[in-house]
Amino acid sequence: MSVLSSIMAFIAAAIIQGTPLLFGATGEIITEKSGNLNLGIPGIMYIGGISGIIGGYLYEHFCAEPIPVLCVIISLLASLAGSTFIAFIYSFLTITLKANQNVVGLALTTLGVGLGNFYGGSLLKMFGESGSISLLVTGNAYKTKIPFLSDHLGIVGETFFSFGFLVYLSIFIALFAQWFLNRTRVGLNLRAVGENPATADAAGINVSKYKYLATCIGGAIAGLGGLYFVMDYTTGAWTNNGFGDRGWLAIAIVIFALWKPRSAIFSSYVFGGLYIACIFIPGLSGSTKELIKMLPYLVTIIVLVFTSSRKKKEHQPPAALGRSYFREER
Amino acid sequence: MQNEKAKSAAITKKTHEPFIYITKRNDLPRLKAWGIRAAVLLIAMLFCALLVMLLTGENPINVFSSMVEGSFGTSRKMWNLLQSAAILLGISLAVTPAFKMRFWNTGAEGQVLIGMLASVACMFYIGDAIPSWLLIVIMFFASVIAGAVWAGIPGFFKATWNTNETLFTLMMNYVAMQLVSFFIMIWVPSGSMILGVVNADSQNGWFPSIAGQKYLLNVLIVALITVIVYVYLKKTKQGYEIAVVGESENTARYIGINVKKVILRTVLISGALCGVMGWILAAGTAHSITANSVGGNGFTAIMISWMSKFNPLVMVFSSLLVCFLQRGAGEIASTLRLNSSVGEVLTGVIILFIISSEFFINYKVNFRHKKHKEEVK
Numbered sequence: 131m132s133v134l135s136s137i138m139a140f141i142a143a144a145i146i147q148g149t150p151l152l153f154g155a156t157g158e159i160i161t162e163k164s165g166n167l168n169l170g171i172p173g174i175m176y177i178g179g180i181s182g183i184i185g186g187y188l189y190e191h192f193c194a195e196p197i198p199v200l201c202v203i204i205s206l207l208a209s210l211a212g213s214t215f216i217a218f219i220y221s222f223l224t225i226t227l228k229a230n231q232n233v234v235g236l237a238l239t240t241l242g243v244g245l246g247n248f249y250g251g252s253l254l255k256m257f258g259e260s261g262s263i264s265l266l267v268t269g270n271a272y273k274t275k276i277p278f279l280s281d282h283l284g285i286v287g288e289t290f291f292s293f294g295f296l297v298y299l300s301i302f303i304a305l306f307a308q309w310f311l312n313r314t315r316v317g318l319n320l321r322a323v324g325e326n327p328a329t330a331d332a333a334g335i336n337v338s339k340y341k342y343l344a345t346c347i348g349g350a351i352a353g354l355g356g357l358y359f360v361m362d363y364t365t366g367a368w369t370n371n372g373f374g375d376r377g378w379l380a381i382a383i384v385i386f387a388l389w390k391p392r393s394a395i396f397s398s399y400v401f402g403g404l405y406i407a408c409i410f411i412p413g414l415s416g417s418t419k420e421l422i423k424m425l426p427y428l429v430t431i432i433v434l435v436f437t438s439s440r441k442k443k444e445h446q447p448p449a450a451l452g453r454s455y456f457r458e459e460r
Numbered sequence: 461m462q463n464e465k466a467k468s469a470a471i472t473k474k475t476h477e478p479f480i481y482i483t484k485r486n487d488l489p490r491l492k493a494w495g496i497r498a499a500v501l502l503i504a505m506l507f508c509a510l511l512v513m514l515l516t517g518e519n520p521i522n523v524f525s526s527m528v529e530g531s532f533g534t535s536r537k538m539w540n541l542l543q544s545a546a547i548l549l550g551i552s553l554a555v556t557p558a559f560k561m562r563f564w565n566t567g568a569e570g571q572v573l574i575g576m577l578a579s580v581a582c583m584f585y586i587g588d589a590i591p592s593w594l595l596i597v598i599m600f601f602a603s604v605i606a607g608a609v610w611a612g613i614p615g616f617f618k619a620t621w622n623t624n625e626t627l628f629t630l631m632m633n634y635v636a637m638q639l640v641s642f643f644i645m646i647w648v649p650s651g652s653m654i655l656g657v658v659n660a661d662s663q664n665g666w667f668p669s670i671a672g673q674k675y676l677l678n679v680l681i682v683a684l685i686t687v688i689v690y691v692y693l694k695k696t697k698q699g700y701e702i703a704v705v706g707e708s709e710n711t712a713r714y715i716g717i718n719v720k721k722v723i724l725r726t727v728l729i730s731g732a733l734c735g736v737m738g739w740i741l742a743a744g745t746a747h748s749i750t751a752n753s754v755g756g757n758g759f760t761a762i763m764i765s766w767m768s769k770f771n772p773l774v775m776v777f778s779s780l781l782v783c784f785l786q787r788g789a790g791e792i793a794s795t796l797r798l799n800s801s802v803g804e805v806l807t808g809v810i811i812l813f814i815i816s817s818e819f820f821i822n823y824k825v826n827f828r829h830k831k832h833k834e835e836v837k
Binding site for chain 2: 167169219223227228229230232233234236237238239240241242243244245246247248251370375378381382385415416417419420421423424427428430431434435438439441447451452456458
């Protein structure tokens with residue numbers, strides 16, 4: 131029984147670790163399907179987190195009796211607004227101004243991480259408080275479990291139904307994205323834009339519009355990953371650089387999942403599991419733990435090499451990934 | 461040309477003409493292009509001043525003078541600035557050959573780190589067995605090989621199967637970081653994850669101080685690398701081949717360049733240079749290593765290289781500017797008791813401004829009413 135319960139605890143922990151990655155990966159998949167390789171995702175996830183914190187803080191700070199539901203709504207909207215704004219900057223620079231996507235993405239990551247740490251470190255000082263940010267009301271509101279399922283199903287309920295709503299939202303968004311990309315006309319158009327923008331343009335698809343929308347929506351979804359991390363995982367607390375390199379891991383999952391949101395769900399939990407596997411395996415030496423932490427990246431590299439050598443069409447990145455589209459350049 | 465004009469006029473009569481349309485231009489004089497860049501840089505600085513003013517409520521002149529104070533205040537501060545600028549410049553130079561070839565090497569961070577790891581490993585294992593100068597030479601070769609291998613692996617797969625190098629090199633960064641953590645775990649039995657200064661007493665494998673300045677040798681080596689890279693890119697056949705492959709692989713093939721060979725060779729050179737920077741960091745600056753020793757310089761270098769248009773001489777200026785911003789922002793942060801991340805924010809803003817300025821150099825924005833006037837003429 132103890133083995134079972136520890137395995138179940140591991141699965142639950144992997145899902146918790148995997149959820150920010152899943153948001154990031156789904157957002158990046160939608161973005162990449164439009165041909166934009168947004169390396170700003172790690173920065174956007176920081177922004178999503180800190181925007182939510184700022185929104186939640188302003189509400190909790192200026193309201194004597196904060197209502198949990200409003201806490202959630204306000205911080206959620208703030209987070210979406212913040213990350214969409216950064217994704218919009220990326221879109222404007224790469225789509226309208228045709229700047230290099232890699233460079234803009236990296237600059238946005240620098241900016242996003244910097245802004246996140248800046249506000250995280252000095253938000254309280256701006257309002258004349260000391261200590262570190264801790265939004266307990268908002269954090270606990272995000273952590274609210276599903277009432278009946280979480281405590282009446284024994285170990286299954288504890289493992290699968292005891293998360294905050296964002297975990298289920300992330301799965302829903304990924305499944306929805308899968309359906310949307312593959313089963314709707316708009317999704318088909320979007321994929322056409324990512325594969326060959328010139329052809330899509332000739333077919334009457336508004337390439338810029340698709341790219342803008344996909345990048346901004348993708349950024350908003352990725353930002354939710356940051357929000358989940360600060361609100362649910364750390365219960366409304368901010369630590370500088372606490373989010374770490376999870377943003378890059380999300381980009382790795384996009385490759386591992388072969389640009390399919392549905393596979394990203396499972397991949398995220400696998401990566402989340404690998405991220406914390408060293409804590410759950412007993413009797414590991416410190417150095418072995420570090421090698422295990424290397425696994426997600428090694429696996430990604432192997433997948434990347436393998437798919438490029440097999441040259442199977444449905445496993446390739448969007449053909450125009452990373453290139454700006456300029457109509458008069460053929 | 462006239463025929464085309466007539467054609468487009470015929471089309472516009474029938475169809476809706478957009479209010480703004482964009483054309484490519486290649487004819488902008490160089491001086492004017494650099495003028496635009498300088499103007500944008502000025503606007504970016506003003507924007508940053510405004511930003512800092514809004515954040516702190518301080519007079520921007522005070523802020524600027526405290527930034528200057530933080531970077532140039534004492535000779536120690538100045539040397540620190542010079543040495544961090546030299547490291548950033550060196551890594552920017554290292555990524556440039558690959559970048560110019562449109563090989564998007566986002567793995568400089570890892571390549572420098574692995575070079576550093578090789579050097580520190582030499583210091584750790586054979587530090588006391590051989591004289592310091594020989595150790596430094598061995599470290600150099602170890603770092604160069606490590607950096608070249610780290611870049612060569614993605615380069616090989618890019619050349620054979622066209623594997624996406626941006627994502628591959630990105631992942632290699634984290635493999636390198638974990639490898640460093642792994643070795644630190646082995647080297648530090650207490651598990652504190654902190655490897656102190658290696659060979660602190662004997663100073664074996666450390667760069668010697670020149671004229672009493674411990675960072676002077678770092679700066680001199682990077683200056684030498686700057687000249688070498690400049691000459692290599694501008695004056696040699698290989699540099700020309702890099703430029704051609706970067707412009708168009710098909711053209712390169714047509715004129716008989718072995719594209720695969722050029723890609724591999726350039727990536728190896730790029731990685732080897734990153735390794736050299738790792739060697740400098742290990743022997744000249746840190747004398748130790750952590751997983752975070754490169755500190756994001758590998759990523760900043762990519763932006764420096766790009767915003768300098770791959771010109772090594774401009775990179776000298778750009779990396780000085782960015783280091784000045786970061787150090788200066790650190791100073792404001794401590795005097796105004798703000799968070800030191802202001803530096804990253806300012807760097808990000810300025811780089812974004814400069815990247816977007818490229819649009820106005822490469823493209824021309826035409827408005828509808830202008831064209832009508834032309835037609836009247």
